[in-house]
Amino acid sequence: MKKISAVLLIFIYGFLTNVFSQTIPIIDVRQNNSSGEPAMLGQIVTISGIVTTAGNFGNSGPGNVQDETAGISVYGSGFAGQVQIGDSVTVSAEVGQYNGLTELLFSNPGASLTIHKSGCEIEPLNLSIADILGQAWNGLEEYEGSLIRLNEVTINASGNFSGNTNYNISDATGSMEIRIDNDVTSIINTPIPSGSVDVVGVLGQYAYSPPYDDGYQLLPRFIEDIITGNEPVIISPVVASNITTTSFSVYFNTIRTGNSEVRYGITEDLELGSKIIEEDTTYHVVLVDGLDPLTKYYFRAYSTNSHGTSESAIYSVNTANPNPSSGTINVYFNYGVDNSVAIPGNEAMGNVDFKAKVIERINSATYSIDIALYSFYGMNDIADAIVSAKQRGVKIRVVYDNRTIQSSMQVLLNNGIQMSQRPAINGIMHNKFAIIDGRDSDPDNDWVWTGSWNWTSGELDWRNNVIEINDPNLAEAYKTEFEEMWGSDGDTPNSSNAKFGPYKQDNTTHTFSIGGKEVGLYFSPSDNTENQIETAINSADSSIYYALLVFTSNDLFDAISGRISSGVTDVRGIIDNINVQGSEYNNLLAISEVFEYTLGGTLHHKYGMTDASYPSSDPVVYTGSHNWSAAAENDNDENTLFIHDIYIANQYMQEFKKRYNELGGTTSFVVPIITSVEEEGLYPETIELGQNYPNPFNPVTTITFFMPERAEASLVVYDMLGREVATILNGTAEAGLNVYDFDASELSSGLYIYRLKTSERIYSKKMMLLK
Numbered sequence: 193m194k195k196i197s198a199v200l201l202i203f204i205y206g207f208l209t210n211v212f213s214q215t216i217p218i219i220d221v222r223q224n225n226s227s228g229e230p231a232m233l234g235q236i237v238t239i240s241g242i243v244t245t246a247g248n249f250g251n252s253g254p255g256n257v258q259d260e261t262a263g264i265s266v267y268g269s270g271f272a273g274q275v276q277i278g279d280s281v282t283v284s285a286e287v288g289q290y291n292g293l294t295e296l297l298f299s300n301p302g303a304s305l306t307i308h309k310s311g312c313e314i315e316p317l318n319l320s321i322a323d324i325l326g327q328a329w330n331g332l333e334e335y336e337g338s339l340i341r342l343n344e345v346t347i348n349a350s351g352n353f354s355g356n357t358n359y360n361i362s363d364a365t366g367s368m369e370i371r372i373d374n375d376v377t378s379i380i381n382t383p384i385p386s387g388s389v390d391v392v393g394v395l396g397q398y399a400y401s402p403p404y405d406d407g408y409q410l411l412p413r414f415i416e417d418i419i420t421g422n423e424p425v426i427i428s429p430v431v432a433s434n435i436t437t438t439s440f441s442v443y444f445n446t447i448r449t450g451n452s453e454v455r456y457g458i459t460e461d462l463e464l465g466s467k468i469i470e471e472d473t474t475y476h477v478v479l480v481d482g483l484d485p486l487t488k489y490y491f492r493a494y495s496t497n498s499h500g501t502s503e504s505a506i507y508s509v510n511t512a513n514p515n516p517s518s519g520t521i522n523v524y525f526n527y528g529v530d531n532s533v534a535i536p537g538n539e540a541m542g543n544v545d546f547k548a549k550v551i552e553r554i555n556s557a558t559y560s561i562d563i564a565l566y567s568f569y570g571m572n573d574i575a576d577a578i579v580s581a582k583q584r585g586v587k588i589r590v591v592y593d594n595r596t597i598q599s600s601m602q603v604l605l606n607n608g609i610q611m612s613q614r615p616a617i618n619g620i621m622h623n624k625f626a627i628i629d630g631r632d633s634d635p636d637n638d639w640v641w642t643g644s645w646n647w648t649s650g651e652l653d654w655r656n657n658v659i660e661i662n663d664p665n666l667a668e669a670y671k672t673e674f675e676e677m678w679g680s681d682g683d684t685p686n687s688s689n690a691k692f693g694p695y696k697q698d699n700t701t702h703t704f705s706i707g708g709k710e711v712g713l714y715f716s717p718s719d720n721t722e723n724q725i726e727t728a729i730n731s732a733d734s735s736i737y738y739a740l741l742v743f744t745s746n747d748l749f750d751a752i753s754g755r756i757s758s759g760v761t762d763v764r765g766i767i768d769n770i771n772v773q774g775s776e777y778n779n780l781l782a783i784s785e786v787f788e789y790t791l792g793g794t795l796h797h798k799y800g801m802t803d804a805s806y807p808s809s810d811p812v813v814y815t816g817s818h819n820w821s822a823a824a825e826n827d828n829d830e831n832t833l834f835i836h837d838i839y840i841a842n843q844y845m846q847e848f849k850k851r852y853n854e855l856g857g858t859t860s861f862v863v864p865i866i867t868s869v870e871e872e873g874l875y876p877e878t879i880e881l882g883q884n885y886p887n888p889f890n891p892v893t894t895i896t897f898f899m900p901e902r903a904e905a906s907l908v909v910y911d912m913l914g915r916e917v918a919t920i921l922n923g924t925a926e927a928g929l930n931v932y933d934f935d936a937s938e939l940s941s942g943l944y945i946y947r948l949k950t951s952e953r954i955y956s957k958k959m960m961l962l963k
Contacts, residue, residue, distance in 0.1 A: 214238040216618050217694045219261035219826050221287060222333050228404035230287050230294045236302045238284040242312045244339040245394050246275045248413040250375040256337060256394045257283060258314050260694060261826050263338035268299030280309040292397040292404030316341035316392050318427055322365035324395060324408050336395050340410060343390045343425060343447045355380045371409040378415040390419040423500035424450030430493045432509035435705035439481035440509050442493055445474055450495035452476035460490050460506050485514040486635055510665035512705040518636050519707025520662040521840060524549060527655050529846040532894050533861045533931050536874035540843035546645050546658055551577045553641055557586050559632035562674045564591040564623040569598035570649025579607045591677045593621040612678045612685035614692045619827025621692060622817050630671045635664035642816060642831055644798050653793035657815060661706060669700040673715050693717060693827055712834035716818055721832050722825045725814055726751045728802050728834060733809040735762035737848050738800035743767050744774035744821045756783055766851055768795040787855040804841040805862040811841035853933055863929035881948045881955035888960035891937040897948050902927045906949045936961050
């Protein structure tokens, strides 16, 4: 059977229009109230997905349906007996609950079933028992009803399996129960395995009373769900990295040892052969070389041991552009930044006129412009530039949100520019990207423009960031996403084929090498973007900074909390809307430094950065249109970039420091020594204490000093009588530029001296406080 993500096989766009307009992601039905009951209890809902159980527990028993977001049981005569595993279906039914199990009541009035297609397949979620037991029964119960795989578990029993019986199982993280239903005759009376096995099944629940926070059961469907073969089993993710013009390396892990193999080709037939490393391991790295530059390759990972072979899904990767002049990444901020924390020669661009910049980029187009916008009003100068491009022969295509046509978008329509508009489904088309010349044959003129800024006059006083990148491979990935929403690869949109929100496929390349930098790209909701943000947070060794419009994701809060528990102490954030339902602001405030943005306008950013001052710890910035919320993850059309680069991270840190200081933040920042910059002679050769800025000041000023290497130091402030009034540092100073914000709110106006003491000597400078 062909393996395709579940929800993506549900509709050809426009098919069953009435049902389509009402369909919601299953994850929305998984929300519980404080009693552990479905928040939508008693409501009739319409969901679409792939059948994962069908008559396995009797034709009158529950079946299960799963989309890309979650799974759910469908209970009642008439459903399980009508479907087969692998059917793509749409189901309408009332939301019910039985002993903690959320289900759709197919026997109740208002229920309906449509079967669209057969032969689809769902990959089980690889989880631990701790993952299952840790579900938020009073919030998002995300795993119940889904097809699950537990690896390396022990069934704590002996003899043969019996029907209608629960068995305790355990793994390294905890214990729970599997239940052998009386209708699963292929398992009943077979020997219970004595060693470790893998078990696949749908996750049910049987709890006796509110709040229904226990009683989870894994229900195998047939004997093949109890896996004793001991083959390696590849664990997601499978990652392509170290991409060059002629090679890439594939990294993956397996549960058990096996060899390492990657098969590859320029089509999904993987016709070019394979690279094999025979050494048995659970950590696999395979170099695929001898490739052509600027070419898209498909690949699949394999691992084989004496018990069998495991294989991954098929992925794609693009080899790098050999042109050294391409690969430029420009970062723009529309408000001031703090260049005091800039790596020499890497000053961030603040106070940028976004409107002028995007018009400049539009005016550079020679062949095509593809634009995906959530909002477009009060920007007729931009609209006129687009119309002028059309008049000079540039091909223009526009994707737009499902909303009343706004003024600047109307200008485009009035001039014959065609548009594909998101239909009335849950969520919004929240992108703000443009692709310049991505449809011509010249790979060197392809630009992508994206970020947090909507093309509206109403956001001119909002804090935003924009990033534009010159790379043909990235432009191709954005074009693939665009054309999925456009509905064709031609000049005319096709609404019957256009897909938005949960109906899109994960069909783009995710990893790129751009100007020597590793860049990741993920679209929502098809690509599990939040998992990628969580992975970036989990990689933090020293620091996590973020600036966000909203933060409501419990999983991302848990990731930050976990890194703090693991010893990451430098965690700082800024959130604009702290009062939105589900905000994590108070939770973050209890464990870290976080500010509510209370100044003029709106902080509209959606960026985070990990280890921004530590080049050896893989500094990474994650930015785009994706708010840290369930809507962005599950419903909206969004894009997020992950840029692994110390220079880009440093530029975002300059923006973050400015906003952080404006809100009263005064913790230190570190600017590292970069070898290539050092070789250019841009750093001092010895310890150097800088003049504070601003000076005079009231009440906060920035003090900097440079250290050629890590060493013990103290930084102390004295009044003119020689009395110590503040100790800023008494400990270890990092190699590089050390930046401290000194708050003199408690001091009187006057002249002060600040002194840096090291093992070599004492350095002093004066500063003036004027209140």
